Amino acid sequence: MAVAGEVAGLGPVTAFALVGALGVGSQWLAWRLRMPAIVLMLLAGLAVGPGLGLFDPQTDIGPLMKPMVSIAVAIILFEGGLTLDFHSLREATQGVRRLVVIGAPVGWLTSALTLHYAAGLGWASSAVFGGIMVVTGPTVIAPLLRQARLKSRPAKLLQWEAILNDPVGALAAVLAYTVVLVTADTQTPGEAAVEFAIGVLTASVLGGFAGWLITYSFINGKVPEYMKVPVLFTVVLGVFAVSDYVLHESGLLAVTVMGVYIANQELPSYTEMRRFKEHATVLLVSGVFILLAANMDRETLMALDFRTLLFVVSVILLARPITVLISLLGTDVPWAERWLVALTGPRGVVLVAVAGLFGERLVGLGYEDAAQIPSLAFALVAASVVLHGFTLAPFARFMGLTATGQPGVIIVGGSSWGVGLAKTLQEAKIPTLIMDPNRARLRGAREAGVPIYYGDILSETAHQQVDMVQYEKVICATDNDAYNTLVATDLAPEFGRDNVWQLTRVKEERARHALPATLGGRELGDGQSYLQLSSLILQNWRFGMTTLTDDYGLEQWHADRPEGIPLIELSEKGDIRLIGPDHPPRAKAGWSVIAMLPPKQEADTRD
Numbered sequence: 001m002a003v004a005g006e007v008a009g010l011g012p013v014t015a016f017a018l019v020g021a022l023g024v025g026s027q028w029l030a031w032r033l034r035m036p037a038i039v040l041m042l043l044a045g046l047a048v049g050p051g052l053g054l055f056d057p058q059t060d061i062g063p064l065m066k067p068m069v070s071i072a073v074a075i076i077l078f079e080g081g082l083t084l085d086f087h088s089l090r091e092a093t094q095g096v097r098r099l100v101v102i103g104a105p106v107g108w109l110t111s112a113l114t115l116h117y118a119a120g121l122g123w124a125s126s127a128v129f130g131g132i133m134v135v136t137g138p139t140v141i142a143p144l145l146r147q148a149r150l151k152s153r154p155a156k157l158l159q160w161e162a163i164l165n166d167p168v169g170a171l172a173a174v175l176a177y178t179v180v181l182v183t184a185d186t187q188t189p190g191e192a193a194v195e196f197a198i199g200v201l202t203a204s205v206l207g208g209f210a211g212w213l214i215t216y217s218f219i220n221g222k223v224p225e226y227m228k229v230p231v232l233f234t235v236v237l238g239v240f241a242v243s244d245y246v247l248h249e250s251g252l253l254a255v256t257v258m259g260v261y262i263a264n265q266e267l268p269s270y271t272e273m274r275r276f277k278e279h280a281t282v283l284l285v286s287g288v289f290i291l292l293a294a295n296m297d298r299e300t301l302m303a304l305d306f307r308t309l310l311f312v313v314s315v316i317l318l319a320r321p322i323t324v325l326i327s328l329l330g331t332d333v334p335w336a337e338r339w340l341v342a343l344t345g346p347r348g349v350v351l352v353a354v355a356g357l358f359g360e361r362l363v364g365l366g367y368e369d370a371a372q373i374p375s376l377a378f379a380l381v382a383a384s385v386v387l388h389g390f391t392l393a394p395f396a397r398f399m400g401l402t403a404t405g406q407p408g409v410i411i412v413g414g415s416s417w418g419v420g421l422a423k424t425l426q427e428a429k430i431p432t433l434i435m436d437p438n439r440a441r442l443r444g445a446r447e448a449g450v451p452i453y454y455g456d457i458l459s460e461t462a463h464q465q466v467d468m469v470q471y472e473k474v475i476c477a478t479d480n481d482a483y484n485t486l487v488a489t490d491l492a493p494e495f496g497r498d499n500v501w502q503l504t505r506v507k508e509e510r511a512r513h514a515l516p517a518t519l520g521g522r523e524l525g526d527g528q529s530y531l532q533l534s535s536l537i538l539q540n541w542r543f544g545m546t547t548l549t550d551d552y553g554l555e556q557w558h559a560d561r562p563e564g565i566p567l568i569e570l571s572e573k574g575d576i577r578l579i580g581p582d583h584p585p586r587a588k589a590g591w592s593v594i595a596m597l598p599p600k601q602e603a604d605t606r607d
Contacts (some may be wrong), residue, residue: 015060022048023286040390041286042382044082047294057295065361069291072293073283073357074240074255075233077174082260095153095333099161104168107134110319115376117310117549123254125179125362125370131172132354133315133380136162144346145469148393151401152467154337158344174253175200177358177397200253201251203243207254210239218267289355292374295356311376312439320345321337344392346384352377406436406574407472408432409593412457412487414441415530416537418477421567422450424543424594428570431470435462436478458490468494473576476502476521479530488521497521501578503530521579525565525596540599542566549590561597566596 010018026040048055057065076264110131115121122131141162145155178200182451205414214235217223223231236255324342352374359373384554396402408431411418422432434445435453455462474491476484484502492500500521506529525533546557558564572590579585587593 004329010060012061012064014139015055015057018055019287019290020047020283020391021252023290024283026290027286038384039385040294041289045290046296049294050296050566052290057291061291065291067297069288069357070330071237071240072288073353074252074558075236075284076353077252078236078259079256081256082263087248092551095157095331096160098166098327098331099157099253099324100164103161103323104165104172106326107165107323107461108172110170110323111315114319118307118314119372119376120307121369121372122367124183124367125359125373127176127178128173128362129355129371129373129376131174131176132168132169132351132358132377132606133347134165134172134320136347137352141346144388144392147590148396149153149402149407149470150340151337152470153333154340154396154401155467155469157333157337157341161341168598172356173358174247174256174445177361178250178253180362180367197603202246203250203253204257205304206239206243206246207257208255208261210235211258211265212555214258214262215265215267224243239296274361285353288356292352292356293378296375306307308376308379315380315601316343316345316384330591336401339536340396340399340401343395344388347377347381348387353379369382370477382530402506406431407576409473409576410435410457410468410471412436412474412484414438414443414445414452414474415477415479415534416444417533419444419448419450420537421477421594423448424545425568426450428545428592428594430570430574430576433471435466457487464607471495472499473578474521474525475498475578477524479532479534481530485520489519492521492591501580503533505526506531521553522582524578525567525580528565536596536598541596543594544597545592545594548587548589550589554585557593561595563598565596566593567596571592 022044023041026044030040049057060070087186108130111133112123112126114130115126115133116123116447119126136158141158145159149387150158213233217231218228236258239254239258240251241252321339321342323336328338328341355377356374359370361375362370362373393402406429409422409425411422411432411434414434414436418434422434425432426449431451433451433453435455436442437454437456439454439458441453445452453462453464453466456467472495474488474495476487478484481503485505487500488500502521502523504523504525504527505520528536548554548557566579569579569585569587570592571577577583577586584594
């Protein structure tokens with residue numbers, strides 16, 4: 001293990017604080033640097049563990065470490081099950097369905113073969129770890145896609161494959177481990193088959209019953225709203241503990257089945273549960289990853305040899321491409337997109353967390369080769385994330401599969417105001433999309449040649465059909481303040497609160513109408529509501545764009561347009577900065593200012 005004797009033990013409380021600070025701190029720093037968080041977490045864990053010898057989980061946390069990791073992995077697998085909505089799978093494109101229905105079992109097989117022949121693991125360890133390797137890392141894919149800005153179809157193939165295969169890979173690993181477990185405990189194949197069937201049936205029934213109980217209780221008001229997340233959390237832990245008590249090591253399968261059941265019941269409280277699982281997963285995945293990285297010893301790291309390199313290369317250049325190309329045979333997906341998806345398969349923290357747990361348990365069953373699983377998982381994750389992080393964007397450009405180098409803007413609401421702003425953004429070469437659930441309100445946008453989407457931006461169909469990755473900002477500008485607030489609140493976690501804006505609400509200045517800071521988006525403009533801005537449009541106010549110079553700066557712009565309402569600033573590099581009461585203009589020479597101007601000032605606009 002890490003060199004624990006070099007410094008005094010930290011103690012459990014200090015160790016917990018250190019793990020939390022390193023995990024969450026790495027995620028925050030990665031967000032600031034716009035890079036995958038897993039790279040920083042890997043470096044942080046290895047630095048404080050085998051690198052500097054400051055933290056040894058086995059010593060500083062002691063016997064609490066194993067049950068903590070087990071419970072954390074159980075919640076992570078429940079979160080994975082909670083994402084497997086069969087309706088989403090049915091509605092997904094043919095390519096996505098094939099990557100899940102065909103790609104998952106083929107990927108399991110090719111990964112197991114690679115582990116056996118390239119890494120030298122036995123068939124039992126290869127089968128278990130191969131199931132986990134089906135997961136391509138949904139938390140890693142998203143930032144890579146935003147950075148690379150792929151075209152819609154390859155981006156959706158990668159994104160939805162990662163989301164839907166997350167629980168499938170976890171389930172495959174659990175099933176494989178159950179087979180290994182019952183085989184090790186029984187004497188004949190018949191007894192193993194019977195015990196396996198009993199184990200799967202028991203865990204499935206217990207997980208399904210717990211899911212039904214949660215669904216029934218939530219729908220029929222048996223649990224108050226403020227207690228739903230705590231009750232859900234407690235039931236997940238209870239199911240895991242009871243299932244493990246009834247049949248050893250069946251708890252992981254039970255919580256996965258529970259998550260899948262709940263995901264397909266269309267619960268009104270699903271949004272709150274989704275927030276819970278997202279927050280819990282960030283904390284738990286960060287913690288487990290830091291613990292496992294710090295728990296690596298120097299001897300294990302030094303043991304990474306030619307076979308490890310052969311394994312990583314075989315996965316990236318053989319197992320992954322074979323899986324994708326077989327899955328997409330007979331589809332209408334162009335070959336360029338097939339090769340891009342085939343050569344893009346970053347693994348994430350879920351792989352390391354689950355692999356570390358199963359590797360340790362397999363060693364406990366007598367499979368000594370399973371001790372290599374954590375180090376192989378670390379090597380694959382680090383190599384794939386670093387490789388794809390640096391190569392995905394240039395490879396996509398080489399294949400002609402990048403959508404645009406310029407981030408875009410979504411305007412929710414097809415009013416004349418929204419159409420006018422969209423046309424001005426298009427003139428500035430900013431990709432713009434107007435979305436509205438009312439077809440009649442989109443007529444003006446269609447006539448103006450602005451791209452539109454007829455539907456609700458909050459619907460699952462919109463997230464499947466609209467390439468959200470290529471848009472950076474969202475402006476909520478419908479005539480319904482409550483809907484604007486709802487959209488801004490719902491999209492804030494996905495786009496970031498700094499990137500979600502809305503028009504000022506009517507009566508917001510009154511205390512009784514004020515909303516908490518956690519609801520809604522940032523205010524756009526200088527305090528005008530939708531009704532006020534629409535009235536200005538009827539008075540022939542229009543949108544104009546002015547480019548500032550060294551001789552004509554922001555102060556002169558304000559002096560020439562005292563009534564103008566600045567809305568957006570565009571930097572020389574194409575960065576978009578929205579303007580509001582709390583975000584005043586700060587444009588410099590070379591920047592452009594988009595504003596609403598009265599008729600007498602519109603003619604003075606400089607291009």
